[in-house]
Amino acid sequence: MTLDVPAPPTAPAPAPAPAPAQGLTARATHDGVKFLLALFVDLTGKPCAKLVPVEAADILQHEGVGFAGYAVGALGQQPSDPDVMAIPDLTSYTPLPWVREDLALVHCDPYVEGTPWPFAPRNILKAVLGSTELELFAGAEVEYFLVHRDDTGRLTPADARDTDAQPCYGARGLTRMYDHLTDVSTAMNTLGWGNYANDHEDGNGQFEQNFAYADALTTADRVITARYLISVLAERRGMTATFMPKPFADRTGSGLHLHLSLWRGGDPLFPGERDHGLSGLAHQFLAGVLEHAHALQAVLAPTVNSYKRTGAVSTRSGATWSPRQPSYGGNDRTHYVRIPEGNRIELRGADGSANPYLALAATLAAGLDGVTRDLDPGATGARTRPDLPPTLLHAVDALAADPVVSGALDAAGPGVAAYFGELKRAEFFDWHGTVGSWEHDRYLTAF
Template sequence: MFGYGHPLVPRLPEPPESAEDFLHAVVRDDIEFVLAMFVNIDGKPCCKLVPAAAVPELLEEGLGFAGHAAGAIGQSPADPDLVAVPDVSTYTVLPWRTGLAAVMCDPHVGGAPWPYAPRVILRRGLAALADRGMQFKVGAEPEYFLVRRTPGGGIAVADDEDTAELPCYDARGLGRSLDHVAAVSRALTALGWGNYSNDHEDANGQFEHDFAYADALVTADRVILFRYLVQMLAREAGLLATFMPKPFGHLTGSGLHLHMSLWDRASGSELFRGSNDARGLGMSDLGYSFIGGVLAHAPGVVGFGCPTVNSYKRLAARDATASGSSWAPTWATYGGNNRTQMLRVPAPGRVEARCVDSAANPYLAMTALLAAGLDGIDHGMDPGAPNEANLERDGGRGGAPVHSALPATLADAAAAVSADPVLREAFGKVSGGEFVDYYAQLKQSEFDAYHRRVGDWEIERYLTAF
């Protein structure tokens, strides 16, 4: 096992398996409202608040949305309704609000799953994996900052005393924010997610909460609800929780590290674990081939794992953080228990992707990682020897095995996504052509909007320079 789990998890009722079970749960739990929720391509949580009396209609007919109004999800103002169809197994009582529950939904249009919808895309990929007799399990480590607005319209770390150069794991920093951190931990425990660790991270004002690994779709759903939970609890305290990857130029950015493994569906055995590993990491040949595939497709994978202009200020921050480390990769490499690598093997049987940041849409990031890894398995890719260098200290390659440089900007990443045939096939066709082209165009447009804007740095550097 991964060792992620926590034995002191409350005994919760089994998740609903049918509409009848769902209706029974709403009555049993004295639910007044249900949030019918989905996310768009940018990871924005979208929902409608459904009164308990209207839940039977929700389960029977779904709930209509003007898809174009929800943001990037492949719809124009002229398109028919996007209908959110609830996945009853995701029914979740939200412990920070009495009488409130949530259910994750799969968007449909015209009675069919909408191919632009991130949850639909991951579900399709996992169904194809099930046909191979395998299951993808993922553990997530979400990081975020607690900040407050300043009178001038900017932001500052919420805790004025959180100024240490090396604040990571600092008991005093954690203690000053204990009310918020404990509230999040209690909520995660009440949800039954197996919260086992909560800490102050490497940057001032930065925190992480860890919970047990699960099936990839379950973990992706939980990441979305986790962000919502953290932001709502922060707001109740008069603060703002941000999952922006790099809100402060001089501080370490926020990641969403994903711990991945494949399992045999019939036997329940771990397919990445190997007992006779000459490289000493406890991985199987299949596990190494999965690693090889992710490395081979790293630029395109990063395009989904680091989806904003701001993301690439985290990836390129090797020498620009107050703590002296960025904890973010620059090269497509793998190693053992070495956090300077893009892929880390911290223990036998699993591999951690450190190239995904806090802004990532978890459904899309997991789809890209899975597709790349399976391509490595299908072609027996060998990632070579583990990279043992300190890639931050050595300023890059360190003379060790490197597959490629990671994209330096969102524009580079968008081009890599569009150019990758394996990702193109995995994300599939949509009404306007192919999903990767739609996604790449969105990201290129985002970069173009940023690039057209003249910033303070340019004024300071160039105004009287010539």
């Protein structure tokens, strides 16, 4: 829930991550790196990697490293398909001395037989970004829980003293997790991400660590890297970091709030003279996001568990902090889109399970549709649109019926939206086919 630090409306666009002056081998050798994590994610956001020794860095840079795509998971391949070759993006090179002094990470673009693989989320975002002359900049609020899981599978906050009814911003709870939080903060700042706040969130065991906004691709890479860093550093202290949207039924869930703005040639396009200090273009973009909100939720909230968060009525703290309708307003966190200041909008529909590449690609496509069609978002604060989808199944149905959001998933090649939809339908029915304690408690002796 921490505010993203904005740039003033007249400030120049933040510079994207610079391309390294040296090749991968030279850069790794200079940093004392002996191994490289060549990493990409599948459609669910699962991080996949191979550990490449520095001696093979030139091969990695020029030829990539091969993966059996079907074994990766949700990447649109069958066992008989050719290898996926992960080709590194050198601008994403990231030393990881907090994990291992001799380790670095590089994000990769998956290719198959020399062509960008259309089912790879990073390729999808790059394709959508390349479809417009406008530049999307984004900030992301990464929320997560630190938990323990006992032998029975029961989850508890990793901090046994974190029991306050309203723990948000609690100084003592924050201090008890000082070592973990400051390790993550130090890593972010050393990497130049501009960590500016770390706080205890509204749920017991829940935290948020913020970093500065950047171009959309860099921010998506950083969300994936941050999840990896947070998870590994938590494990070292015997904790599990989970980005699961709703790990506790009675506590606030974890969001991935996205702060968005459009730029052209270094100039911000959202500040203006209309409501909340926005420009006409910003209102059109906002209207497009609201118009496609139901389909967007299949991408922004892509798990069964997501709808335990957006459908929550109350929590121990008294608020859910998750939207139920596609509305917008000023500095009001009950809306789907909040406008904290006139240089950006905050999309609050995404949760901790969202794949950041897909989330940004789909949202950009929805917003640009609003610009193209000159849509009007309606009166500020109005809650006249139908409620957001109540389940993942409803969201997937909305996705299938929405050519704009489906088209964003198909931006790098056809068939991805349909594949993603079937993947998520199968997930829903897999969950629906299980029998749990709620049913035992309700039905075992009811008849």
